[in-house]
Amino acid sequence: MSDRYNYAKMRYAEVGVDIDEALKSLSEFSLSLHCWQADDVGGFETPDAALGGGGIQTTGNYPGKARTLEELRGDIGFALKLIPGNHRLNLHASYGDFAGQKVERDKIEPKHYESWVKWAKEQNLKLDFNCTMFSHPKADDGFTLSSKDKAIRDFWIAHTEKAREIAAYFGRQQGCPSVHNLWIPDGTKDYPADRFGYRKILVESLDQIFKTEYPEKELKDAVESKLFGIGSEAFVVGSNDFYLSYAISRNKMICFDMGHFHPTELVADKVSAFLQFQNSLLLHVSRPMRWDSDHIVLFNDDLNFMAQEVVRSGKDKDVYVGLDFFDASVNRIGAYAVGSRSALKAWLAAYLEPTEDLIKLEEAGDNIGRMALSERMKSMPLGEVWDHFCEMNNTPTEAEYMKEVYSYEKDVLSRRN
Ligand code: RNT
Ligand code: ZN
Secondary structure (H helix, E strand, O other): HHHHHHHHHHHHHHOOHHHHHHHHHOOOOEEEEEHOOOOOOOOOOOOOOOOOOOOOOOOOOOOOOOOOOOHHHHHHHHHHHHHOOEEEEEHHHHOOEEEEEHHHHHHHOOHHHHHHHHHHHHHHOOOEEOOOOOOHHOOOOOOOOOOOOHHHHHHHHHHHHHHHHHHHHHHHHHOOOOOEEEEOEEEEOOOOOOOHHHHHHHHHEEEEEOOOOOOOOOOOEEEEEOEOOOEEOEEEOHHHHHHHHHHHHHHHEEEEEOOOOOOOHHHHHHHHHHOOOOOOOEEEEEEEEEEEEEOOOOOOHHEEEEEEEEHHOOHHHEEEEEOOOOOOOHHHHHHHHHHHHHHHHHHHHHHHOOOOHHHHHOOOOOHHHHHHHHHHHHOOOHHHHHHHHHHHHOOOOOOOHHHHHHHHHHHOOOHOO
């Protein structure tokens, strides 16, 4: 063991924390890496759909975006070498292997994702899945599953039914559940008169979709709420209250996206509330800046608080953590590396917390003592433990990984366009 590791071990031992235990917990923790940072949420349908729908917006035109499925896989495969641990890959339906054919969204089949399953096996990755309810002419008027036009909502119901079938197929192939997440952009720019009506339709559509039941070992369903989007400022059908009620009453997971709340709202505070009533949940770890901007995740207070709350709940094995950011203004592989590594570091810090001691101080009424211990933890040698984790996983350390990003940019990304 290196001197740096031994030093860190001693420092954490001073506060009663065993770093090996924390490293073991981190080894068992998986992020679900989103496939959509590599190509700015473009997908591989034919013809290419333009990004649109409920305020999903990428900005920037940094060179090197993945243009084909092969490039995307190459990029993600490379990014994974910079992210220590065993992780998952989160696919959107629009990233199927359609072999140049036009396949309507209500006609997607497991066969369109077979090559993903094969690739994922080679990479030792488990797959998660999402229906794609945006970037499509049938979503252009701002409604999908809550549309008052029966033909429109039936189309999206059929798409989502297919998407769940595909996720369950992943689950069977990989021998562990695939998480299917449902997010729709539905809402209005200005005040609608019939909020009740739209929400009633959404309940009916969802109930229809979830009629088909799959074993839990194949599929776990989540529903993702949102506060507002560009073009849905006044009203979002699938709000947090809506989906909380839906998830609790229908035994589904909620998906809390860190960008889908009021800017001063603490999303981490929701974890211990929801987990009183359901056993598992999904997170979309993102970094909103003034709005749902999907900035690259950084090691900041919001992220640390989230990781702490998940770990403190004791249900960290049942909290699925997906990443959801997309920045087209920087090297996209760097984005994956920085964002994923920040998230992992936050989870590591949470595993290194002397939680029981903090609770003891709190219960003894020694609140300043609790505060002081929390502050003491902030200057502990986390970086030493993190680098050790990277080395354990044959992954470059903090000082090293950007070299890999730059060389991939030079050798691969800069040759595109
Ligand atoms: C949109 C939601 C959703 C998407 C992805 C691409 O606001 O956050 O999760 O970002 O499905
Ligand atoms: Zn999200």
